[in-house]
Every structure is written in C-alpha cells, then in structure tokens.
Amino acid sequence: MTSITLTHVTVDIPIFDAGSRSLKNNVMAAATGGQIKPRDGNGRVSIRAIDDLSLDLQHGTKIGLIGHNGAGKSTILRTIAGIYEPNAGRVEVEGSVAAMFDIGFGMDPDATGWENIILRGMLLGFTRRQIEARSDDIGQWSGLGEFLDMPLRTYSSGMSTRLAFAVSTSITPDILLIDEGIGAGDAAFIDKAKARLEEFIGNAGLLVMASHSDDLLRQWCTDGLWMEHGKVRYHGPIEETLERYASSRAV
Numbered sequence: 001m002t003s004i005t006l007t008h009v010t011v012d013i014p015i016f017d018a019g020s021r022s023l024k025n026n027v028m029a030a031a032t033g034g035q036i037k038p039r040d041g042n043g044r045v046s047i048r049a050i051d052d053l054s055l056d057l058q059h060g061t062k063i064g065l066i067g068h069n070g071a072g073k074s075t076i077l078r079t080i081a082g083i084y085e086p087n088a089g090r091v092e093v094e095g096s097v098a099a100m101f102d103i104g105f106g107m108d109p110d111a112t113g114w115e116n117i118i119l120r121g122m123l124l125g126f127t128r129r130q131i132e133a134r135s136d137d138i139g140q141w142s143g144l145g146e147f148l149d150m151p152l153r154t155y156s157s158g159m160s161t162r163l164a165f166a167v168s169t170s171i172t173p174d175i176l177l178i179d180e181g182i183g184a185g186d187a188a189f190i191d192k193a194k195a196r197l198e199e200f201i202g203n204a205g206l207l208v209m210a211s212h213s214d215d216l217l218r219q220w221c222t223d224g225l226w227m228e229h230g231k232v233r234y235h236g237p238i239e240e241t242l243e244r245y246a247s248s249r250a251v
C-alpha cells in the first residue's frame with residue numbers, strides 16, 4: 001500500500017562558507033527561512049530546515065505544502081524523495097516515487113533531449129530497453145519537436161520542465177512530488193500538464209505538492225500542511241489551512 005511516514009524528522013543543512021561576520025553566533029529570529037542554528041563545536045553554522053516533523057500520509061491523500069519562503073516545503077519534498085538524509089528521525093516511503101522538481105537532476109546539459117529522456121528515465125528506475133520503448137511517446141508529448149535533437153543547454157527553463165515532466169509522468173508512479181517549478185511552463189503546457197496530472201493523480205496513490213498558488217492548491221489538493229520555520233503550524237483540510245495561513249499574514 002502506498003504511504004509516506006515521517007517520524008520526528010529533523011533536517012539541518014550545513015553552511016560551509018558562512019563567514020564569522022555574515023551570520024550571528026546565536027539563533028536569529030528571522031521573518032522568513034528556517035532556523036539558523038548556533039555554531040557547533042567545530043565552528044560550523046547550519047540551518048534547521050525541518051524541525052521534528054511527524055507526518056503519516058496514506059494512499060489517496062493529496063496534500064499541499066503551504067508557507068512563507070524558506071518554511072521548509074522544498075526540503076520536505078527532497079527528504080521524501082531521498083535527496084536529503086534526515087539528521088534525526090525516520091523516513092519511510094512505500095511505493096514508487098516521481099519527483100517533479102530539481103529539473104536538472106539526472107540530466108546532462110550537453111546531451112540532446114532524446115539522450116536525456118533515456119538518462120532521466122534510467123534514474124527513475126527504468127531499464128534502458130523499457131525507456132527506449134517509450135521514448136517516442138515521451139518526446140511527442142513534450143512537444144519539443146526538433147529541439148529534442150539539440151543539447152539541453154539550449155533549452156529555456158520551461159522547455160526543460162516539459163521534458164522532465166514528460167519523462168516523470170510516463171512511469172505512472174504511486175507517489176507524485178511536485179514543487180511549483182511546474183509553473184515555469186507556458187499556459188498551453190500548464191493546461192496540458194494539468195490534464196496529464198489529473199489522469200495521473202486518478203491512478204496514483206499520493207500527491208505532495210508545494211506551491212504559493214492558492215488556486216493550484218485548491219484544484220489539486222484535499223489537505224494542507226502549513227509550515228513555519230521548519231515546523232508544522234497547521235495540518236487539515238486545504239480550505240481551512242489556506243484560510244488560517246491567509247489570516248496570519250493579514251495581521
């Protein structure tokens with residue numbers, strides 16, 4: 001059964017180049033961002049991007065991550081995807097995962113669109129033969145035409161998003177993780193992506209999506225998780241979560 005369980009998860013991101021003058025030596029109260037931790041015994045500074053988060057998401061959940069810049073939304077997605085290791089706590093993910101972010105991940109700027117379809121597909125767990133069998137469909141769906149023969153470095157960010165999206169949704173995974181980078185596409189692509197996502201969400205078990213767009217969150221999510229400085233402020237139905245978040249900003 002598809003599920004995501006986070007148990008007392010904490011993620012600290014070390015800042016290797018924090019100069020002594022650029023960051024205070026104590027915890028700062030910032031309006032945005034995670035919590036800046038005091039220097040440790042080795043003089044290192046880190047940011048606590050997620051602070052003791054427990055979350056149990058079961059098959060059928062469509063949850064939107066809400067919160068100010070630096071609240072920890074993307075870090076949650078990356079932690080679920082296995083890109084970040086938690087410093088403490090446990091992350092358990094049951095089911096195959098497609099991550100719709102870190103668009104450059106698994107892509108080679110000097111390789112063509114076609115070659116990148118294979119690379120990213122293999123990173124998502126396809127064998128070369130499986131991904132080759134689908135690459136025509138993926139290429140066609142991306143709408144990139146002759147650009148597929150060009151190196152990725154010649155693409156705009158919206159074009160790269162199209163390609164990554166086309167490959168990622170071709171696998172019909174159980175769990176879909178979306179960061180709002182999807183907004184990098186143009187309007188026609190967003191409509192096409194929505195249609196594909198709706199079909200995909202119908203088949204997939206679980207959606208976790210970070211966005212600053214209330215409309216997008218209302219459209220796709222049933223639940224909301226409001227994060228603040230790496231901690232949960234509220235977890236509940238999407239409408240209620242959006243309302244609480246909006247009224248906190250109005251004060």
Ligand SMILES: Nc1ncnc2c1ncn2[C@@H]1O[C@H](COP(=O)(O)OP(=O)(O)OP(=O)(O)O)[C@@H](O)[C@H]1O
Nearest residue numbers: 013033034047049068069070071072073074075076
């Ligand atoms: N690569 C990194 N290096 C240093 N700090 C980072 C890095 N990535 C994230 N952080 C810090 O971790 C905290 C959480 O960031 P995260 O990207 O998860 O926030 P977010 O809620 O997705 O923000 P936004 O809405 O601006 O995208 C922030 O304080 C940020 O400064």
